[in-house]
Amino acid sequence: MRQWRRVANEAMQFSVSTAKFIALLHVTDSYLFSPILAHGSSMLPTFNFSGDVVLAERLSHRFGRVVPGDVVMVRAPDDPNMMVGKRVLGMEGDKVTFVDPASIRQYRKTTVVPKGHVWIQGDNTKESFDSRSYGPVPYGLIQGRAFFRVWPPNGFGFVDD
């Protein structure tokens, strides 16, 4: 009987510590920074095609500190379950000149980014599905800012703006 109680006690202690650890991980992931695997070719040459592991911090966008030049993690406007990484090129009120990749005639258009929105573009403009196609996205869709690359080792360091 005593043996059983001791075992049960230890199991309880262990599960409580595990629960606390998971809670700590969750808080860090949602509110401090989280690692993301960036793949796809839309951000070449900044991020590799085969996948870079990047740390994205979750504080700047909550305090309104996202500026043009930042690489941000954004919930895709056409698919809420997908996150995309793009660079912010314009904030609200900025004039943006771009070429719509879907248009047959490649003429340049200029728009003003509306209030509460940002203009995002991938660095590899030939292969990026971004604001040039779906327009400016609301600032509220930004989930984080990529600031540090962890993998591959030869790219270890801060993500340049």
Added chain:
Amino acid sequence: MALRYLKNFLASEAFKNAGREVSDVVPRVVKYICCLQLTILTSSLSLCMLPTLGLAGNLCLAERISTRFDKLGVGDIVLLRSPELPRKIVTKRLVALEGQSVTYTVDPKNSDRSETVVVPKGHVWVEGDNVYESTDSRKFGPVPYGLLQGRVFWRIWPPKDFGSLAQSKGKDPVS
């Protein structure tokens, strides 16, 4: 002279005790916050104010599980981040999901003109119940689903209105 006072203060017992107390409290607060995060109650519920036609506001509970698992339906009252003011959370009613078409009066105060629009993929159409005063999708267009923060499901104040918020349109006006 002032430096000597500063050094004395830093070495004093009072300061050391205060420092010890702080270093005791901080990890406990951090642990408490982490435990809170684990409880579904806190990370999925939040309080919101539902203004009722400009009279005293209501206090209600909103849950975040429906939005995360795509379980919203037409007629639900939802919380969303305003597309124009990203820091502001507004309460509106879900009128149409992606792919559905919406017919709405553009400016009910001034004219009867109505327009029909199809809600694009990944977006939803939200409207306040008080169409005359509400700034909603009729003004800022369909909103991306990613801006939805939660679904209002229970009213807790005033006490006479305590209870679940039914899905019927117009019964609980949201401005």
